[in-house]
Amino acid sequence: MRKPLKVALLGAGVVGSQVARILVQEADTLESRIGRRLELVGVGVRNVDLPRPGIDPALLTDDLEGLVTRGDLDVVIELIGGIEPARGLVMKAIEHGASIVSANKAMLAEDLGALSRAAEAKGVDLYYEAAVAGAIPIIRPLRESLVGDEIDEVMGIVNGTTNFILDKMVTDGVSFQEALEEAQALGYAEADPTADIEGHDAAAKAAILAGLAFHTEVLRSEVFCEGITQVTSADIAAAEQMGCKIKLLAIAKLTHDDRIIVKVHPAMVANKHPLASVSGAYNAIFVNSREAGELMFLGQGAGGNPTASAVMGDVVTVARNRARGTAAHFSPAYTRRVVAPIAESSAQFFVSFDVVDRPGILAKCAAVFGRHGVSLRIVQQSLREDGEPVDGFPARLGIMTHLTLEANLARVVDELRQSEFVGSNVRVMRVEGF
Template sequence: MVRTRPLKVALLGCGVVGSQVARLMTTHADDLAARVGAPVELAGIAVRRAGRSREGVPGELVTTDALGLVTREDVDVVVEVIGGIEPARSLLAAAFEAGASVVTANKALLAEDGPTLHAFAEKHQADLYFEAAVAAAIPLVRPLRESLAGDKVNRVLGIVNGTTNFILDRMESTGASYGEALAEATALGYAEADPTADVEGFDAASKAAILAGIAFHSRVRLEDVHREGITEVTAGDIASARRMGCTVKLLAICERAADGRSVTARVHPAMIPLSHPLASVREAYNAVFVEAESAGRLMFYGPGAGGAPTASAVLGDVVAACRNKLGGARGPGESAYAQLPVSPMGRVTTRYHISLDVADKPGVLAQVALSFAEHGVSIDTVRQQGKDGEASLVIVTHEATDAALGATVEALRRLDTVRDVASTMRVEGE
């Protein structure tokens, strides 16, 4: 049967990403039609304020009636790039009810309520695509959902937030403080006016939840992800990492337990060896390292943010959704058959780097070592520097559980000879 009308796409949001999606759909219209097999046209663009001037965006397509747009009978695909939980969730639910497929870049919504969106897609036999929700233009979601569908993924380790990677890179390469590096990131447009979502790890944690769910065929929500940001990373931490032949990165780590009965998902700063592929990821770039049973180690690298890169991923999903509409097919749905529970952070096992400010007198190291031994944490190396009655101890442990390390740190804080636990950082990627 020959289709007589174009496929219609409704766009929710016309900010940095949305305006690029509109531009690409207009300038690449002929190519999109050839790739899909039918013309693909914008049905409308929903915005909060219609009066603003938007370069390259046809004014006649702009509307403030988002609900009316997504429920139009002629709309085949709804693209959502407004972000946040509401009204995005309600609008996408209405789009599915109206029979449209959905393409979204909304990591926060997927991490908090992804199962509900998948359920709507399944109920109405529609597609839900979200490549742009994790690492922008880097092809990552589709390889995990499709290319590795026949394999067993054991670990996903990655840098998934460009803002924090830029800040940590500047701290290492220029010696800038955290505050100075954040100010530069803000001036260059890498950091928002309120950088909390990035620097406190919320953005990366949402992406970790999405990746863990896909990789392990289990439902992982944002609340399941252990989260720490980079605001406490100091120049001393950067220097200590350098002395160890490491660098500091904010990592998203999703792992299958050794017995295969549970998974963990966490986001936190960590020291990684300079020999690890992720150590060379600089500035605002992203990279994700995937370890699969048969495929082995795979690395995905590229720009993880920005209007054009994110729009590229969105358009790839639009093409897939439109092809399915044209052919009467569906893309992959939610795969949560494994239903593996998410273990608490206390069970995670790794190495640790601990910096202590202590009194410079005999017996201090013995007291400190006893605290580690009493909690079952084995010491690998110790470095001590002393001056004017004060000293610093830098200790690197062998592998231990996070719970054991936490108990050790609390015990150290109670020692009269320990003036401060200056920093604690995990050592990963070895």
């Protein structure tokens, strides 16, 4: 019998403890699928004294660097998250000849290029299916299945926490703050929810997806990012009136001049678009490519079990390669495409604002849009429900534009805000799939 493959695990939190459990409990099954046995030889944690049910205490160590540099490891599973010390440990593990499985979106969004090149140079694998959209297979489809095609756009709901909050605002009619508090009480949002609600988590995933889809290196810092903290109940209601739902979207698309746009922002998504009905903790990713057309991938985007599923898929793949002495990793950044500034990208917008009730006011407003080259698709005027004018502005206009440059729309909003016939509450929301 051939010797087992040696596996080390970094991190034993929610996902790590699931992975450790599967490695031990399913050892026979995994062996049949790999052709070699996997042996968990060490689990690196910050505190070795905490109780870790299901993990042999003899495997625990707080010397993570010592673990990844022991030199006989076949696979290192990195589940500690964050940029450092994760990146340094993964780099050292690669230098010492181990293949890597990681779920660490923050690290990968910061440094996928360098890590990939290091892995390729050393002839080891670097797999990270769990880093984006939990259990949904999206990394392999982009890296392999669609690699002979030309992707035009990747658009997804990749953060379950914000999707849950936006859902709650719709179904229960509560404010953002109330929905956030409920998400925290249920454990869907963390005590410090910043990474989720400000869009940082989605932006890291967007950087990874964009890099794979467009065969280039995209850094987290290049991603335009706007969270959901400013989304109001009035926005939700306006979206409903337009037959849309508000979703936090991660979008990466190719421009006509071969640059890419990578952005995260809330958007009104038409109810008829498949992403509109993705609810709760589900994630979904929509891909549009030249030959394949539209594809959609749907599944659970987070949680210990779904993420562990994705990690274990990578572990088996990497171990199979290892067992035959090869690696299938391919550094994805072999072309150089530039990320265009958001002002140069186009979108459809819904702009709403209070106006005075005066003859010809609609024409005046429309003229503002026209002056900046923004053409209108739908204009709707509504009186406030309570009939009371706000600060002397009795009516509210809702205007859906055609596709337009972000820069042009910004000029429209500036001018509206300075107009004496427009109130101060000018709201802007991007629109998709309408």
